[in-house]
Amino acid sequence: MSSTVRIHWAIAPQIAPQPLINCNRCGGAKAYRCSGKFRVNANGKRIDVWLIYRCVDCDNSWNFGIFERCNRRDIEPALLQALESNDPGLARRHAFDVVALRNQVARVEEFPNVAVDKRLLGGARETALALELQLGLEMPTSLRLDRLLAGELGISRSRLQALEERRLLIVDPKARGLGLGKRLVDECLRFARDAGYSSMTLWTQSILTSARGIYQHAGFKLIAEEPHHSFGVDLVGETWERDL
Ligand SMILES: [Zn+2]
Secondary structure, eight states: OOSEEEEEEEEEEOSOOEEEEEOTTTOSEEEEEEEEEEEEEEETTEEEEEEEEEETTTOOEEEEEEEEEEEGGGSOHHHHHHHHTTOHHHHHHHHTOHHHHHHHOSOEEOOOOEEEEEEEEESOGGGOSEEEEEEEESSOOOOOHHHHHHHHHTOOHHHHHHHHHTTOSOOOGGGTTSSHHHHHHHHHHHHHHHTTOSEEEEEEETTOHHHHHHHHHTTOEEEEEEEEEETTEEEEEEEEEEEO
């Protein structure tokens, strides 16, 4: 009998990101909410598609560009049909594409609210010694992983951190190599740039080769190395830095 209880969490973000736009009707920076409707404009062979947003206060509209001056042949008929019929799933996917939204608007408000649907995959809670969680994320969310785990498991974030430090909380080796580390670094860089920082420094161990690879790829340079003794072994600590 397995001593591990396996549970799947289907995580669905609840509120789509809202761009903050200077509303030319009611004045001032206002949050705009996704209407779920596309605007498709065909001009000869060229197609423009926008997702329409509305000011939460005055209903004024703003268009989030999805396709601009796109050749009609490059859009699959099924996709065009989905756009023209305001397919809710398609609108939702674009509404949660915060990277594309940030490319068009300087300020975007994100919401950490998620709904978590839990399903038992195997094992018995009564006899379990370990919990294996499979996290399925429907859309990107700004909710931090530690907040999600602490909230749903009903334990404090400091307890969670202690579990991680003692390596009682681990990422399954099968889930490594999916680019989560790279995304985290990209997100940190974006945040630091937005916040006006001019450089970033980070610290790692020489043996953490995949982490080093990510930093190197992200433009960091190794500027210092220092041997130290931790976790019962001799290690080399490294300092990496890059301009933003
Ligand atoms: Zn307005």
